[in-house]
Amino acid sequence: MDRESQKNDLEAYWMPFTAQRQFKASPRLFASADRMYFKTTDGRDVLDGVSSMWCCNAGHNRPRIVEAIRKQAGELDYSPAFQIGHHKAFELANRLVALMPGTLNHVFFTNSGSESVETALKMAIAYHRVRGEGSRVRLIGREKGYHGVNFGGMSVGGMVANRKMFGTLVAGVDHLRHTHGDPRNFFSKGEPEYGVELADDLERLVQLHDASTIAAVIVEPVQGSGGVIVPPKGYLKRLREICDRHGILLIFDEVITGYGRLGKPFAVDYFGVEPDLVTTAKGLTNGVIPMGAVFAQAKIYEAFLQGPPNAIEFFHGYTYSGNPMACAAALGTLDTYEEEGLLTRAATLAPYWEKALHSLKGARNVIDIRNIGFIGAVELSSVASEPTKRGFEAYLKLYEAGLLCRTTGDTIAFAPPLIAEHKHIDFLVETLGKVIASID
Numbered sequence: 001m002d003r004e005s006q007k008n009d010l011e012a013y014w015m016p017f018t019a020q021r022q023f024k025a026s027p028r029l030f031a032s033a034d035r036m037y038f039k040t041t042d043g044r045d046v047l048d049g050v051s052s053m054w055c056c057n058a059g060h061n062r063p064r065i066v067e068a069i070r071k072q073a074g075e076l077d078y079s080p081a082f083q084i085g086h087h088k089a090f091e092l093a094n095r096l097v098a099l100m101p102g103t104l105n106h107v108f109f110t111n112s113g114s115e116s117v118e119t120a121l122k123m124a125i126a127y128h129r130v131r132g133e134g135s136r137v138r139l140i141g142r143e144k145g146y147h148g149v150n151f152g153g154m155s156v157g158g159m160v161a162n163r164k165m166f167g168t169l170v171a172g173v174d175h176l177r178h179t180h181g182d183p184r185n186f187f188s189k190g191e192p193e194y195g196v197e198l199a200d201d202l203e204r205l206v207q208l209h210d211a212s213t214i215a216a217v218i219v220e221p222v223q224g225s226g227g228v229i230v231p232p233k234g235y236l237k238r239l240r241e242i243c244d245r246h247g248i249l250l251i252f253d254e255v256i257t258g259y260g261r262l263g264k265p266f267a268v269d270y271f272g273v274e275p276d277l278v279t280t281a282k283g284l285t286n287g288v289i290p291m292g293a294v295f296a297q298a299k300i301y302e303a304f305l306q307g308p309p310n311a312i313e314f315f316h317g318y319t320y321s322g323n324p325m326a327c328a329a330a331l332g333t334l335d336t337y338e339e340e341g342l343l344t345r346a347a348t349l350a351p352y353w354e355k356a357l358h359s360l361k362g363a364r365n366v367i368d369i370r371n372i373g374f375i376g377a378v379e380l381s382s383v384a385s386e387p388t389k390r391g392f393e394a395y396l397k398l399y400e401a402g403l404l405c406r407t408t409g410d411t412i413a414f415a416p417p418l419i420a421e422h423k424h425i426d427f428l429v430e431t432l433g434k435v436i437a438s439i440d
């Protein structure tokens with residue numbers, strides 16, 4: 001095969017989370033992106049309705065980020081991650097902890113949300129061990145939760161399709177019940193009224209396993225990939241209380257809620273609940289260079305600082321932890337967020353967004369609409385025996401109509417870049433309304 005035909009051959013690339021045959025029969029290819037829009041290879045504009053994959057919070061082709069990466073590549077392209085440092089990693093950690101409330105004031109760098117989750121789970125188990133509570137090894141996740149695709153995250157996660165193919169997973173994991181599906185909560189605006197008592201499920205698991213065996217509970221403050229499931233009022237506070245009662249660490253997976261999605265820098269501020277560990281990625285670098293960050297409370301970091309001073313305290317890390325290019329991209333991203341007020345802009349957009357999205361109540365097959373901050377989802381009823389059919393059809397039709405979304409089952413999710421204006425919301429809702437009306 002010559003170079004030219006090689007370029008256009010789609011066969012060799014095994015694509016992630018993609019229907020290979022459908023895609024390769026009719027590919028969707030982007031050529032460029034600027035601010036709110038992609039340009040396809042056939043020259044069409046597609047509005048980015050979901051910050052690509054909940055990550056391009058400042059939109060695309062942002063000058064501060066582009067320039068930071070360019071400059072960094074010519075200055076210090078790589079620096080070893082272990083036993084050596086470079087200034088930007090420390091600067092970034094300092095800027096991040098300044099954004100995070102409470103005592104979550106240490107940061108460990110990773111390269112993705114999945115790695116952030118593995119890191120936090122390992123920190124939690126090791127933390128108990130270094131304090132002499134080595135029996136606390138059990139991890140609690142939640143049904144419908146998504147914590148990435150590595151073994152720990154997949155095990156605490158609760159999305160069946162992501163788990164069923166991969167054997168027995170990590171041992172010693174249990175799950176809280178999910179909070180989705182109470183008909184009294186359908187079409188809730190923001191946090192739903194009913195279901196705070198579902199947090200008491202943690203007490204049930206404590207009764208079953210005994211607190212002395214449980215290291216940590218991990219939840220997404222708002223479940224994203226599981227279909228935009230907003231926590232009932234008071235639910236996260238109650239989880240915190242139960243964790244405190246039993247010496248269990250609470251981990252918030254803020255891979256999608258972090259960096260302004262809810263109208264505050266983090267869900268920690270939004271819900272006024274301080275967990276012990278927070279996992280982030282995606283919006284940290286505006287999605288431009290892979291990077292994640294785990295925030296740890298001072299008590300966790302400090303617990304590890306024992307033994308001889310020249311001994312490594314935590315046997316964990318990645319070749320690309322704190323990678324200079326990623327740090328430069330993250331600093332450029334934080335500059336952009338700061339200059340444009342993007343970490344709180346969702347709060348300004350939220351009322352317009354909520355009203356626009358809920359105008360689709362009553363549209364064909366729509367059984368629920370959910371929103372919080374600058375996130376929203378429309379759930380369609382499933383075709384009997386063919387769940388996901390309507391959702392995928394909506395995805396393809398929206399793409400053809402110039403709008404990018406994400407779907408989970410028959411739920412269509414949106415989380416547009418935080419630079420969106422009302423006209424983008426209007427186009428999104430109008431296009432969505434037309435597409436929904438066209439689906440049987």
Ligand SMILES: Cc1ncc(COP(=O)(O)O)c(C=O)c1O
Binds near residue numbers: 113224
């Ligand atoms: C809450 C949450 N955790 C973890 C991940 C995994 O992140 P990544 O795909 O960067 O590994 C995601 C990705 O969507 C996520 O939404």
